[in-house]
Every structure is written in structure tokens, then in C-alpha cells.
Amino acid sequence: MTVRLPGREQIEETYARLRPMVRRTPVVEIAGGDLGVAGRVLLKLELLQHTGSFKARGALNAVLAMPDGTAGAVAASGGNHGAAVAWACGIAGIEADVFVPSTSPMEKVRRIEEYGATAHIVDGYYATAYEASRAWAEGRPVLPVHAYDADAIIAGAAGVGIEIGDQAPYARRVLVPCGGGGLYSGTALALRDVMPVVPVEPERCPSLVSALAAGERVDVDVSGVAADSLGAARIGERAFAVARELAAEPLLVSDDQILAARRLLWDECRVLAEPGGVTALAALVAGKVDVRDGETVVVVISGANHPTIPADVVAPVSG
Incomplete structure (x- = not known):
């Protein structure tokens, strides 16, 4: 490929x-x-x-590229990407849901919430949070914002x-x-x-x-x-x-x-x-x-x- x-x-x-x-x-x-x-x-x-x-650079670029009428974004993050997505969604006027592994510092979770997103804490590391974000997004009118790929x-x-x-x-x-x-x-x-x-x-x-x-x-x-x-x-x-x-x-x-x-x-x-x-x-x-x-x-x-x-x-x- x-x-x-x-x-x-x-x-x-x-x-x-x-x-x-x-x-x-x-x-x-x-x-x-x-x-x-x-x-x-x-x-x-x-x-x-x-x-x-x-992370603010890529997150903002991804959110601004979303089609008109997009209601929200979903992301998985150890913290930095999640805060960036929440910030970018605030600029775009859409909702953000961020899945964060429990191994991340709580300060990072608080920053995500301070930027207006809903934080979902998942046991484990980034990979488990990413899988949880994908499962949650199924059937919902949201677009994923990948952390790096x-x-x-x-x-x-x-x-x-x-x-x-x-x-x-x-x-x-x-x-x-x-x-x-x-x-x-x-x-x-x-x-x-x-x-x-x-x-x-x-x-x-x-x-x-x-x-x-x-x-x-x-x-x-x-x-x-x-x-x-x-x-x-x-x-x-x-x-x-x-x-x-x-x-x-x-x-x-x-x-x-x-x-x-x-x-x-x-x-x-x-x-x-x-x-x-x-x-x-x-x-x-x-x-x-x-x-x-x-x-x-x-x-x-x-x-x-x-x-x-x-x-x-x-x-x-x-x-």
C-alpha cells in the first residue's frame, strides 16, 4: 500500500x-x-x-478542514492532542469528546475540560483510549481527529x-x-x-x-x-x-x-x-x-x- x-x-x-x-x-x-x-x-x-x-497546529488544521455542518469531533490522546482538539473545536464552534488513558496526568485531563471538551477516561495507555474512541464514535455524527497519523x-x-x-x-x-x-x-x-x-x-x-x-x-x-x-x-x-x-x-x-x-x-x-x-x-x-x-x-x-x-x-x- x-x-x-x-x-x-x-x-x-x-x-x-x-x-x-x-x-x-x-x-x-x-x-x-x-x-x-x-x-x-x-x-x-x-x-x-x-x-x-x-499539537495545536495539526489539530486546528484538521478541525478547520471538517465539512460545514460538522457537529463535533472525537479524539484519543494522552493529553496534549486532546487539549489542542478541544481548543480548535472551540474556535470552530463545535463539540469535542476526548478519550484519555488513565495513565495520563489529571492536570492534562483538566486542561482538556477547561477548553470545553468532554473528557472520557479509559484504563490503560493511548492504544486503549484510541480503540474506545472509535467504538464510541460509531453511529454518532462526529468526525475523528487522529493524534498523529x-x-x-x-x-x-x-x-x-x-x-x-x-x-x-x-x-x-x-x-x-x-x-x-x-x-x-x-x-x-x-x-x-x-x-x-x-x-x-x-x-x-x-x-x-x-x-x-x-x-x-x-x-x-x-x-x-x-x-x-x-x-x-x-x-x-x-x-x-x-x-x-x-x-x-x-x-x-x-x-x-x-x-x-x-x-x-x-x-x-x-x-x-x-x-x-x-x-x-x-x-x-x-x-x-x-x-x-x-x-x-x-x-x-x-x-x-x-x-x-x-x-x-x-x-x-x-x-
Whole structure:
């Protein structure tokens, strides 16, 4: 089966349509030495996007593309996509129902509800929430908004790549967190003729690494500190196709490396991201990426939907 991928024209048209409604997130330089690398490091702060993650781009694109008269949307999400769908449905004036796994932080559930959606909590991880959303939607006049494996989602996420191309055309490569692969595939397609994009996965959610090793998409067990945002049990069909076409070499990082990167980002920049949001940074800090003197690497910080300033990041201040 041939997978249809958004082309350059579709990506550019999508970005132009969404540009007035989404934020052009900043790129901030941090001294490479502060992260233990020789070159220049730029952080693409997608955690400053509407709803606190890059997901707002694809969700809005998908909702705006729905036929006139659509009464509502349904989605499954670890939290970030659900909040983005709820926000987008609010703009479009339609209802949203979001199925969230019980393993997601309750703060993410509350954010979904604050944006006006109905949250349905399902035992398990993303895959079980997705199946529950499909069963619930049968016979109802609603349209599904997939979290990562849809043209509209990928074309929306490609806006991250378009902005990086404008903001840092001299960069050597881009590192992005990868769960189901919507952010990776969109960014990679937008930058395919400019610079390589490296997907980074948690060791405990290795859907892309496992698929590439097997030569086909396979189910994997998911767990760990980033499972609520990167816990896709199977890589998206489109992301898998992009990774094979562009000969991607994904990297894996441990939970300890993710938490260390999260702490470092707070200590050095006073930027507080969620664990999944710093997965790409974790690869850099852990020495898995060779950044030489004179080179520039862009690291996407993809989300910041966390309950509070957690004790594992910020130690209590006395006195």
C-alpha cells in the first residue's frame, strides 16, 4: 500500500492558512558549553504554542478542514492532542469528546475540560483510549481527529519545520521528540531539502526504532516518564514511510536522561517542559549527538503541560 504524504504545496498552503491563528514560536540560543557540546544550540520553543504544545497546529488544521455542518469531533490522546482538539473545536464552534488513558496526568485531563471538551477516561495507555474512541464514535455524527497519523495533522505540524527553516537556515540538523511521529514527519517533510531531522524516542516507547528494525510497523510495550505524550504503541504509517524514505536514524534516551535534561533546561533557562517535551534535548545532553565547533543544531522543545513545578526538577528553596 502506497502512503500518501503531504507535498510542499500542501504544507505551504496549510502554514499560510494557520499563520494568523497559531504562534510563530521563538528560537532561543543556549551556549553549547552549558549543555556539554562544542557547537551552537538553538531551542525551538514549541511549548509556547497555544495549549502548551505543538499539537495545536495539526489539530486546528484538521478541525478547520471538517465539512460545514460538522457537529463535533472525537479524539484519543494522552493529553496534549486532546487539549489542542478541544481548543480548535472551540474556535470552530463545535463539540469535542476526548478519550484519555488513565495513565495520563489529571492536570492534562483538566486542561482538556477547561477548553470545553468532554473528557472520557479509559484504563490503560493511548492504544486503549484510541480503540474506545472509535467504538464510541460509531453511529454518532462526529468526525475523528487522529493524534498523529493523518495528512491534516502532519501538514499542520510541518509549520514547525517551515519556521525553523526561516529562523535557522544555517543549522546542521534538527532534533525532535518522536511518539506516533506527527511532529517528526511534518518537520522532516518541511525541511527535507534543507537539513536532516533526527527523531528521538524514549527507550520505553521505541515504536519507530522497533519498526525500522523489523522492516514493518510493530506493536511495542510503552511505559516510562514520557508515555503520556510519546506513548504510541505503534508508529504512524506516515511517519514510518517518511523515516524509511529519508533514511532516518532515530535515537533512544532513558528515563534518567530525560529527567536530567528537564532539570538542566530549568536550571539553565528557567524553562519548564514536560518529560516528553525534552526528549530531543536529552539525546544532546547525553552525548548521543556529535555537535562540533562551528556547527548549529536545533532542538525542538515540544510541550509543557505539567501539573506544577515538580520536586524532581526544582528543589525546595529554604529561608
